[in-house]
Amino acid sequence: MSQQEATVAGARPMRIHAGFEIVYDCPVAVPMLLTLSVHPSRRDDLETRDWLRTAPLVPVRQYLDGYGNICSRIQAPAGRLTLSSDFIVRDDGRIDDYAPEAVQHPVEDLPDEVILFLLGSRYCETDRLSAAAWALFGSTPPGWARVQAITDYVHHHIAFSHADARPDKTAYDAWTEGRGVCRDYAHLAVALCRCMNIPARYCTGYLGDIGVPVAGIMDFSAWFEVYLGGAWRTFDARNNMPRMARVLIARGRDAVDVAIANTFGPAELVGFTVTSVEAPPPG
Structure with a gap:
């Protein structure tokens, strides 16, 4: 199975x-x-x-x-x-889908409506992160494996810290400072995916500690979705594991769109x- x-x-x-x-x-x-x-x-x-x-x-x-x-x-x-x-x-009660066969589409084959999610945005500065992204992930297999490599990297690169949260922190800031909260994990992962020509969008919603050990004070949560294999797929750089009981509130380019x-x-x-x-x- x-x-x-x-x-x-x-x-x-x-x-x-x-x-x-x-x-x-x-x-x-x-x-x-x-x-x-x-x-x-x-x-x-x-x-x-x-x-x-x-x-x-x-x-x-x-x-x-x-x-x-x-x-x-x-x-x-x-x-x-x-x-x-x-x-x-x-x-x-399902946990996040696992689809390792999901392919990365060439940019020229992407549907028009997903192109927006390849572009830089207020909190996801693809121009400042592009060189680093290609140096880090250019040799990874395209598709699911590449997104998972980005997710793994962000998960380990950022140390979770409420004290280091601030409303103006961008993906580039999170990358250079190495500390932040769930929105910073999501912003950095979204930006790195876009740098690698993978459409990515920011998500916010409820994610309680159902099915996992209690992790702390409840808050709204941030994760991200990528367009692979003709569908949007859920990834979570903060938790970096399949989770159940996500209740979506909103999607957008980054936190600006879903405040x-x-x-x-x-x-x-x-x-x-x-x-x-x-x-x-x-x-």
Whole structure:
């Protein structure tokens, strides 16, 4: 039995209890753009709705952005604002697919819609990393093996450190500093894949410690997807192992496209909790 067949055979359907509570202090009324809803690809798995709740109550208007993510627009009033959600989502229990036969497509054969994910972006500076990428991975077999080599490299090159997280850190910064958090692992891996002509996109969502030892304080997680063998494949440089129970929120070029909150005025983040745990059977 192959690893992929074993993955499917060993899948254990489950229910995941997920949600968040995020608290801001706003000295004045401020518009906010939020990316906090479960991705449309998982909407049919929702057992209870993932309504975005606000306290105090304010109108919420939603739309789909250019990447197919659900975005919410609100006008936060002056004072304290609490954003929250609490829901149950069904999951098939499969771990990330393993497809070592997945080939790397020549650039000229790539579908038009994936070309965007070959280009440099705000946090993924392909121009600054191209020479290093080709020196490190130019001799690796193209396709799945090359992406895995990049994932292995990033996993070992960056030491996980909350203290070294900052909102302006780029892939190049993460590479030179060698410390960061999950978004830095994802940014560096995405940038290196693009340098090697492999389309790569940044993902954010819930990834609880289901099926693995408890790893620490829960947060939203970042991973990445690459286009190989005619499909998008999941990789995770932070964990560097197949995981179960990913609940996607959004995809984009990098963290710019999937920021959980853009505030168009002063707003201080004063509270932040995320939940993603296995829920008991219904009843």
